[in-house]
Amino acid sequence: MYNVWENVLAEIEQKVSPANYSTWFQDTSLLSSTDDNIIIGVKNSFHIKQLQTKFIDIIKEALNNNHLPTKNISFEVQLTNKPKVRAREVVATPESLKTHVSPLKKSLPTNNSGLNSKYTLDNFIVGSNNDLAVAAAKSIIDAPGTRYNPFFLYGGSGLGKTHLVQAIGNELLKRNPDFKILYTPISDFYADFVNHVLNGKGKDFNNKFRKLDCLIIDDFQLIIGKDKSQEEFFNIFNNLHQLNKQIIVTSDRLPSQIKTLDDRLANRLTWAGAFDLQLPKFEDKCAILRAKADLMGAEIEQEAIEYIAENTNTNVRDLEGELSTILLMSEVRGLTPLELIQNGSASIHNNSKLRPTTSKQIAEKVAKYYNLTLKEMRSKSRVTNIKTARQITMFLLSTELSMSTTKIATEVGVKDHTTVMHGIDKIKNDLKLNFTLRDQIEEIKGQIYG
Amino acid sequence: MEIEVTQEKLSKALNNVSRIAVGKVTLPILNNVLIRVDKSKVSLITTNLDMAIIDYLPVSSSKDGVITAPAKLLAEFVSNLPRGEKVKITSKDNKTTITAGKYSSTINGSPADDFPELPEIDEKKAVVFRMGVDEFKNGISSVVIASSNDLTRPALTGIYFDTYDKTLAVAATDGYRLAEKKLVKNVQSEISVIVPTTSLQEVLRSISDDMEEIEISFNEDLVRFRLGEIEIISKLIDASFPDYRRLIPKDNNIVVTLDRDELVRVTKLAALFARSVSGSIMCETKKPNTFSVKSIATELGKNNSSIETEVTEEGKVNLNSRFLLDALNSLDEKTIIVEFSSKITPVVLHNKKNQDYTHIVMPLNN
Numbered sequence: 001m002y003n004v005w006e007n008v009l010a011e012i013e014q015k016v017s018p019a020n021y022s023t024w025f026q027d028t029s030l031l032s033s034t035d036d037n038i039i040i041g042v043k044n045s046f047h048i049k050q051l052q053t054k055f056i057d058i059i060k061e062a063l064n065n066n067h068l069p070t071k072n073i074s075f076e077v078q079l080t081n082k083p084k085v086r087a088r089e090v091v092a093t094p095e096s097l098k099t100h101v102s103p104l105k106k107s108l109p110t111n112n113s114g115l116n117s118k119y120t121l122d123n124f125i126v127g128s129n130n131d132l133a134v135a136a137a138k139s140i141i142d143a144p145g146t147r148y149n150p151f152f153l154y155g156g157s158g159l160g161k162t163h164l165v166q167a168i169g170n171e172l173l174k175r176n177p178d179f180k181i182l183y184t185p186i187s188d189f190y191a192d193f194v195n196h197v198l199n200g201k202g203k204d205f206n207n208k209f210r211k212l213d214c215l216i217i218d219d220f221q222l223i224i225g226k227d228k229s230q231e232e233f234f235n236i237f238n239n240l241h242q243l244n245k246q247i248i249v250t251s252d253r254l255p256s257q258i259k260t261l262d263d264r265l266a267n268r269l270t271w272a273g274a275f276d277l278q279l280p281k282f283e284d285k286c287a288i289l290r291a292k293a294d295l296m297g298a299e300i301e302q303e304a305i306e307y308i309a310e311n312t313n314t315n316v317r318d319l320e321g322e323l324s325t326i327l328l329m330s331e332v333r334g335l336t337p338l339e340l341i342q343n344g345s346a347s348i349h350n351n352s353k354l355r356p357t358t359s360k361q362i363a364e365k366v367a368k369y370y371n372l373t374l375k376e377m378r379s380k381s382r383v384t385n386i387k388t389a390r391q392i393t394m395f396l397l398s399t400e401l402s403m404s405t406t407k408i409a410t411e412v413g414v415k416d417h418t419t420v421m422h423g424i425d426k427i428k429n430d431l432k433l434n435f436t437l438r439d440q441i442e443e444i445k446g447q448i449y450g
Numbered sequence: 451m452e453i454e455v456t457q458e459k460l461s462k463a464l465n466n467v468s469r470i471a472v473g474k475v476t477l478p479i480l481n482n483v484l485i486r487v488d489k490s491k492v493s494l495i496t497t498n499l500d501m502a503i504i505d506y507l508p509v510s511s512s513k514d515g516v517i518t519a520p521a522k523l524l525a526e527f528v529s530n531l532p533r534g535e536k537v538k539i540t541s542k543d544n545k546t547t548i549t550a551g552k553y554s555s556t557i558n559g560s561p562a563d564d565f566p567e568l569p570e571i572d573e574k575k576a577v578v579f580r581m582g583v584d585e586f587k588n589g590i591s592s593v594v595i596a597s598s599n600d601l602t603r604p605a606l607t608g609i610y611f612d613t614y615d616k617t618l619a620v621a622a623t624d625g626y627r628l629a630e631k632k633l634v635k636n637v638q639s640e641i642s643v644i645v646p647t648t649s650l651q652e653v654l655r656s657i658s659d660d661m662e663e664i665e666i667s668f669n670e671d672l673v674r675f676r677l678g679e680i681e682i683i684s685k686l687i688d689a690s691f692p693d694y695r696r697l698i699p700k701d702n703n704i705v706v707t708l709d710r711d712e713l714v715r716v717t718k719l720a721a722l723f724a725r726s727v728s729g730s731i732m733c734e735t736k737k738p739n740t741f742s743v744k745s746i747a748t749e750l751g752k753n754n755s756s757i758e759t760e761v762t763e764e765g766k767v768n769l770n771s772r773f774l775l776d777a778l779n780s781l782d783e784k785t786i787i788v789e790f791s792s793k794i795t796p797v798v799l800h801n802k803k804n805q806d807y808t809h810i811v812m813p814l815n816n
Contacts, residue, residue, distance in 0.1 A: 023477045023499070044685040045672045046499045049567035077671040079688050242605075242692050271602055 004066055005030035011062040016055070024050055029078070036071040038063065041078040048075040080234055080264070113173065114183035114216075119166035125291050127284030130160065133275040137164055141171045144179075144214055144246035148272045150237070151248045152255070155277030156442075158317030161250040164277070165216050168248060172214055182209070183216040190229045209236040213245055220251040220269075221258055234265050241268070254435055274435060280316060285309035288316060289323050298327045304337040313449075359397055359411050365448045366393045369440070378413035390414070391423035392441060398424050400448075451487050451515025455507060457528065457535045457550065463494050463505040464525035466656055466680065470503060471496040471521035479564045483521035485539065486562075487512045495568065496521055501649045501684035502568050503656070508679070510536075516562040517541040524548070527555060568683060571674045576667040577639040579618060583661045583677065589620060589631040590650055592780040592807055597647045598624030605689035608644035611668070612691070613637055621694050622647070625812075627773050628694055628796075629780060632806040641668050644691055649673075649684035656680050698810060699796055702789035704763045706741050707802065710786045713743075714778050716755040720745040721771035723753040730814050731774070733788075733797075734766040741788075745771070767793050768814040777809040 009028070013021050024047055031039040040059075042048055051059065052075060060070045121141075126134045136148045151168075153161050169181050184192070196205035209215060215236070223230055240247055251258070254274055255266035280288060289305045300323075308326065312319050330337045367377045370389040377389050393412050397403045398420075405417035405424075414420060430437050464483065471481050477499075484495040492507040517539075527548060528537060535550040546557045590609065598606035603625075610621045618634040618641075653675045657664075665676040668686075675682045720731040724745040731745040742756035767790050778786070783801035790797040790813075799809045 019476050019478075044500070044688075045569040045669075046497065046502070046566070046685060049569050053567045054563075077688075079671060238690060242690055267602075 004068065007066050008059075008062045008068070011065060012055075012058055015058050015062075020055075024055065031076060031078070033068055036069050038069050038073050040073065040075050042075050043077070045077050048077070051075055080231070080238065113169060113181040115166050115169045115173065115181065117170055119163045120170055121167045123291070123295060124160060124163055124167055125284070125288045127280050127287060129278040129280045129284050130164075133164060133277055136273075136275050137168050140168055140246060140248075141175065144172055145244040149241065149244065149246055150269055150272055151246070152269050152272070152274045153248070153250045153277065154252060154254060154274060156279070156315060157252060158315030159277040159279070160316055161252075161277060162218055165218065165248050165250055169214065169216055172246075176213075179213045180211055181214045181216065182212050183218065185218040186220050186222050186233075189217060189233065190223070193229050193232055205232070206236065206239075210239055212240065214248070215240055215245070216248040218250050220249045220255075221253055223258070223261065227260070227262075230262055230265065234262065234268075237265070237268060254439065256436070257439065276435075276438070279313070280319075282309055285312070285319055288319060292320055292323055293327070296324070296327065299336070300327065301336060301338040304341055307338075307341050359401055359403060362396050362400065362448055363393050363411065365444055366396065369444050369447065380413075391427050392444070394420050394423040395427040396441070396444070396448075400445075451485070451517050451541045452511075452513040452539065453485070453487060453492055453507075453509045454511045454536060454538045455492075455509040457531050457533055457537050459507060460537050461525070461529045461531075463507045463679075464521070464528055467494045467496040467503045467505050468521035468525040469496075469655070470498045470501065470652065479518065479560055479566070481520055481522070482518040482560060482565065483524060484516065484518045484562060484565045486516045487514050489514065495565075497566060497568060499566065500646065501652065501682060503652065504568075504681040504683070506679045506681075515541060517544075517546050517559055518562050518565050519546045519557045519559040523557060527557075569672055571667050571672060571683070572669050573667070576669055577641050578668075579634055579637070579639075579666045580663055581634055581666075583657055583664050585633070586664045587654060587657055588782075589633045590654060592809075593620050593622045593629040593631050594647060594650065594654075595622075595776050595780060596624055596627045596629040596809070597622035599647075600624070604687055605644060605691050607648075608646045608687040608689075608691075609650055610642070610644050610691040610694070612642040613640045614695075621691075623692065623694055623697075626770070627777065627812060628697055628810040629777075630694070630698070630808045642691070643668055643670075643673070644687035644689060645673055646684060646687055649682065653677070653682050656682065697796065698808060699789075699791065699798060702791045702795075702798060704735055704761075704765045704790050706735060706759055706761060706788045708741060708757060708759055708786055708788060710778060710781055710784060712757055713786070713788075714775065716743045716757060717771055717774050717778065719743075719755055720753050721775070723747045723750055724771050728814070729771045729773075730768050731771045732766055732768050733790075735761045735764055737761055737764055765790065765792060767795075767797055769797060769811055770814055773811045777811055780809055781807065 008030075009025060012025055016025070027043040029041040031041040033039070040051070042051065056073070059073065063070045063073070121134075121137070124134065133153055136151060140148050140151055153165060155161055166183060169183050172179055173181055193205055196202055217233075223233070237247060249269055255261055255269045258266070286305050286309045289300075289308055293300045293305070304326070308319070308322050312322050326337050326340060330340050363374060363377065366389055367374050370377075370385055372386060372389055377386060377393065379386070381387070390412050394408050397408045397411060398405070403411070405420040408420045409415070409417050412420075414423075427437070431441070467483055471483060480498055482496075486493050486495065490509075490512050492509050492512055494505045494507055496503050524546075531537060531550045531553055537548060537550045540547050540549075541559070544559045544561060546559050548555055548557070593609060597609060600606060606622075606624055608622075612619050612621065616636055616638070617632050618637045619630055619632050621628065621630040623629070656677055658678075661678045667674045667676075671686055671688075673684050673686055717731065720743045721729060722745075724731045724747065731743055734742050734744065736742065739758050739761055740756050741759050741761065742754060744752070744754045746752040777799050781799060781801050783803055785802040786799060787802055788797060788799050794813060796810045796812050799811070800807060
């Protein structure tokens, strides 16, 4: 249903002025459509009358062109919280209150939480790629529901998102045995919701979540498109947040990049900031391998660890995979891991990323990413996007190829190395705060290495 | 369209509605005021799409029609005309001409068709409250101070209108303090809605001395305030307000009765020494009869004032002096009551006689 509405909007956009479009149409949505009736959702009641009187013909035409009913068009304000106005229905507040004041039920089966006790903070290796996230995790364990609520954790697959959030859950449970925690991948959340609705128990579903002290949602990016479960999640999110209950969400990208995600929800998810897990650096990889080997009780030479670390550039999961393969082989063949590597029997699976061949390749990929030609990017233009592209090229040439600033200057066609140094510093600084930029650079890197 | 009206009346109405007609760059028509004459009934309307102000203007003569013109310009022009002058507004082809004796100007307006249609309250479904303007004004002003302007928590940027125990209460909190006022008793209807603080501030500004009653009508997504000739319509905030009554501690073991003016004085004195430590002052009770306020500024010196009063229990608590002063200013009786129970529980303040108003200040921990 979403797509149809997008089409309708696209059509309307061409017929009304941009100011009118952004004021009146931008926040609309299609709430429901049956044979004769169609309900359009709007931001607030100030919009209804206007759409009804001034724009109804344009809307009708656009609906018609998209084979939607035009007989009864009605508009509704989308309310996430049903406000009480004379409604005498029983509100669940007293209940949520009760669970808040008396969480002293002893018979809480912890295995209901969906947590796997093998994930702990002790076996999560902290490095510069994840120290911020771990610091936040620790502060959540000390004081759940306060500073980092919601805790939004994102990063590529195999970097330890699940491990970290499960570790938070396990630790919270250890310290507060009466805590009600639920860990669920968003897909299970969705399936559960559908089940409840099918059995006519939608309310129970909501209540089940209202009683939680901590809710952990994994792989949130998979919510894409499921707008009904989105709404439900939004309600649950609001309820828990109001009660200062800890909410933890992981995703492989930022909410703003999940295309069909409701803006309000996207905003709320990153209220307390977004924390990312990045690819580990060489030192971090060595530390991870060392810790894993110790955990398995295996002996491995430092050189062997460094070899694996150097040749695996994908993610932590692969790193662990390589390590266990080598350890297994060394056990089977009766050789130490280093001997195995030295006589060439251990070939690292070649899904690892290769170093890019040339500086030209980097420049080309950056230019392509920003829809520029190489010539445009190398020009002296001060237009913001060209300038940014140039600075990102400088940054990548420096970090990826360790080129000297003088060399970079000739490569991108700027006056001297100080401009390059400034450019690199600018990007480095921006990276600290600008998540979009960070993701863009990751994407470019992906294209370079892919 | 044509109207004729005295300068005073027109100027007042224009000033009243033009306050919200600013700053919308995306839709310039929102900077305009719409003047509509329909069967001799003249209304001046502005909106920013979150709220709208409508002023019904009594005029001496009129002809039906609609115009829009930049609100600020019109307001300033009219307010600079000599008092007592009869002002005549006429329109032709989107041009608005204002004449007052020897003064005349023509303003280029926009087609009135571009002006947004306003939402209307569904009277059948509406929950309506009526009360004296003074009660309303005092009640709302006493809680507005505690409302937040942190847009990331939309629920707190409004005033909560909530019915419980057959009472309509208004409440606001920014997370550091909380104020609640019981506004109307013996109500039958039930509501819990959040009205944007900015809209309520407009309502407060629109109140003038000659008004006696205010009528408030709520729909699920809309509220309308009627005050004499003025109508203000506002959207409601779509969020759920925290269950604030849980925050108000009951059974405080330290209860102190104090003279409000005296407490204001010692708090102000202590605040002078508390600037370097984010306004933190310490309130302490000592048996048998001392309530003291202390503050220490490491480089500057320190302050210690005490008030003699009956003390039930000994204890102390750190507070932000500014929040305490705000709370004291919202109380209006000579004698007030301060209650708390420990260093980490909120401090409750209320008037001694009329306990409809409750103000809570969260303690600082240091």
